[in-house]
Amino acid sequence: MTTLLYTHPACAEHDTGPGHPERAARLRAVLQALEDPAFDALERREAPRAERAHIERVHPAAYVDAVLAAIPDSGTAHLDGDTVVSPGSGEAALRAAGAVVVAVDAVMAGEADNAFCAIRPPGHHAEPQRAMGFCLFSNAAIAAFHARAAHRAHRIAVVDFDVHHGNGTQAALWNEEDMMLLCTHQSPLYPGSGQPDERGAHGNIVNVTLPPGAGSNDFREAYRQTVIPRLRAFDPDFVVISAGFDAHYADPLAGLNFHEDDFAWATTEILHVAEHAARGRVVSTLEGGYDLDALAKSAAAHVDALMG
Numbered sequence: 001m002t003t004l005l006y007t008h009p010a011c012a013e014h015d016t017g018p019g020h021p022e023r024a025a026r027l028r029a030v031l032q033a034l035e036d037p038a039f040d041a042l043e044r045r046e047a048p049r050a051e052r053a054h055i056e057r058v059h060p061a062a063y064v065d066a067v068l069a070a071i072p073d074s075g076t077a078h079l080d081g082d083t084v085v086s087p088g089s090g091e092a093a094l095r096a097a098g099a100v101v102v103a104v105d106a107v108m109a110g111e112a113d114n115a116f117c118a119i120r121p122p123g124h125h126a127e128p129q130r131a132m133g134f135c136l137f138s139n140a141a142i143a144a145f146h147a148r149a150a151h152r153a154h155r156i157a158v159v160d161f162d163v164h165h166g167n168g169t170q171a172a173l174w175n176e177e178d179m180m181l182l183c184t185h186q187s188p189l190y191p192g193s194g195q196p197d198e199r200g201a202h203g204n205i206v207n208v209t210l211p212p213g214a215g216s217n218d219f220r221e222a223y224r225q226t227v228i229p230r231l232r233a234f235d236p237d238f239v240v241i242s243a244g245f246d247a248h249y250a251d252p253l254a255g256l257n258f259h260e261d262d263f264a265w266a267t268t269e270i271l272h273v274a275e276h277a278a279r280g281r282v283v284s285t286l287e288g289g290y291d292l293d294a295l296a297k298s299a300a301a302h303v304d305a306l307m308g
Contacts (some may be wrong), residue, residue: 001113001280001301001306001308002041002043002082002110002112002113002114002307003041003042003043003113003114003256003306003307003308004042004043004044004045004103004107004111004112004116005039005043005045005098005102005116005118005303006047006099006102006103006115006116006117006118006119007008007027007031007043007044007047007048007099007117007118007119007184008044008046008047008094008095008098008099009091009120010088010091010095010123011027011064011092011095011096011118011119011120012028012092012120012204013060013086013087013089013092014085014086014088014089014092014093014120014210014286015086015087015088015089016076016077016086016134017076017084017086018145019133020050020084021134021252021253021290022120022121022122022134022230022288022290024122024171025116025292026120026289026290026292026295027056027120027286028207029293029295029296030050030118030169030260030286030295030296030299030300031118031167031293032296032299033157033296033297033299034303037298038209038300038304039041039300039304039307040088042234042303042307043112044250045102045106046054046208046228047095047096047117047119048095048098048101048102049091049094049095049098049103049141050061050094050096050097050098050101050137051098051101052060052064053081053241054098054101054142054146055094055097055137055142056130057098057128057142057145057146057149058137058138058141058142058145058172059126060128060129063102063128063129063130064137065085066228067079067085067090067093067100067131067136067137067247068090070085071085071086071087071089071090072085072086072087073087074087074303077177079131079132079136080130080131082132082133083132083133083135083136084133085132085136086164089121089136090140092121093121093136093137093208095124096119096120096121096137096139096285097115097123097137097222098120099117099119099139099285100119100139100140100143100146100240100285101142101143101146101284102144103115103283104143104146104147104150104151104238105146105150105151106120106193106213107282107283108147108150108151108153108238108281108282111139113280113282113308114271114274114280114281114282114283114284114306115280115283115284116148116284116285116286116302116303116306117139117172117283117284117285117287118286118299119139119285119286120286121134121135121136121137121240122134122135122139122200122219122244122285122286122287122288123135123136123138123139123140123142123168123169123242123285123287124138124139124140124160124162124164124166124167124169124242124244124287124299125166125167125168125191125212126138126168126245127165127167127168127171127172128140128171128172129166130214132167132168132191132200133164133167133168133190133191134288136167138168138169138172139285140158140160140166140240140241140242140287141158141168141169141172141173143178143240143285144156144158144172144173144238144240145172145277145285146242147162148178148179151238151278152180153237153238154237154239155179155180155234155235155236155238156178156179156236156237156238156239156240156243157171157179157180157181157182157231157234157239157240157244158173158180158181158182158237158239158240158242159180159183159227159231159239159240159241159270160181160182160183160184160185160241160242160244161183161184161219161241161242161243161247161266162185162242162243162244162246162247162287162288163185163186163189163209163244163246163247163251163253163254163256163288164185164186164190164191164244164246164254164288165183165185165187165189165191165192165193165194166181166183166185166194166242166287167191167193167280167292169183169192169242170183170193170194170198170200170205170207171206173200173205174200174201174204174205175200175201175202176204176271177201177202177204179204180204180206180230180231180234180236180245181200181204181205181240182206182208182226182227182230182231183205183207183208184208184209184210184219184222184223184227185207185208185209185210186209186210186211186212186214186247186254186255186256187209187210187211188212189212189255191252191306194207194209195207195209196208196209199221206226206227206230208222208226208227208301210218210222210256212213212255212256213255213256213257214256215249215256215258216257216258216259216262218264219247219256219258219262219266220266221265222268228269228270228273231264231270232245232273232276232277233272235277236273236274236277236278237278237279238278238279238281238282238283239270239273239274239276239278239281239282239283240282240284240285241262241267241270241281241282241283241284241285242285242286242287243267243284243285243286243287243299243302244286244287244289245263245272245287245288245289245294245295245298245299245302246274246288246289247262248260248291248294248295248298249266249294250294251289251290251291251294252290252291253290260297260298260300260301261301263298263302263305264287264290264301264302264305265297265300265305267284267301267305267306268305270282271305271306282306284306286299
């Protein structure tokens with residue numbers, strides 16, 4: 001398979017301040033891991049800025065204005081208790097959203113089978129009118145809406161295996177009959193949403209909760225019993241992956257016990273469905289993962305699976 005890698009140096013200029021878990025070192029760790037000769041076949045591309053129209057498919061213009069106006073000229077500012085911005089955050093967020101947009105364009109044009117966007121800030125907690133959980137713009141949702149608006153995709157699935165529930169993606173997709181979110185996550189855990197009875201306006205939201213301490217067998221069983229059958233039944237013509245790696249046993253912010261090969265296995269299972277239903281068209285975007293070594297190894301395993 002041909003896999004593209006989208007990133008931009010501006011994503012490392014999003015400074016969240018001392019001691020914040022969502023820090024620039026995360027992105028550097030991922031990119032360093034992808035410098036291994038095993039990834040020589042990756043085609044690396046620079047992420048452009050997203051256009052306002054791309055972001056405003058998910059977020060109202062007033063919200064986009066408010067986020068960009070909150071970017072300080074110096075120091076840091078808080079959008080909520082966890083979500084910090086600095087002078088470089090606006091550019092980083094626009095490049096992150098731009099990465100997923102052009103990744104969708106490239107994959108839909110047949111330039112590659114799939115793509116991985118190594119970006120920050122992450123996106124899956126950003127609700128249409130609320131920044132939260134380290135996230136400013138809902139990157140996975142922006143990718144999904146762009147696939148529909150620009151490429152006439154008829155059924156878009158977002159698969160989220162971050163340890164935290166993708167509440168922002170859920171809010172964006174809730175009323176969209178032609179979009180599905182399939183999300184596995186620890187519960188109870190931040191942000192407190194994502195129970196199985198949260199099904200969306202059209203039964204298009206699939207939440208699978210895992211208790212603290214759950215490990216590889218629990219995760220794989222959730223995929224075999226629920227995620228993959230529902231994904232296959234939805235028969236998507238485009239797939240977006242919210243690739244968070246904080247369900248790793250070494251991650252400090254949660255309590256699941258996954259290993260790197262679990263993320264590779266899940267990626268391969270998603271690809272098998274995409275190959276049948278969507279001509280292999282998948283775009284993956286980086287979400288969480290806060291132990292640098294675990295994040296680097298997990299992201300590398302994920303990208304290796306994308307490469308086939």
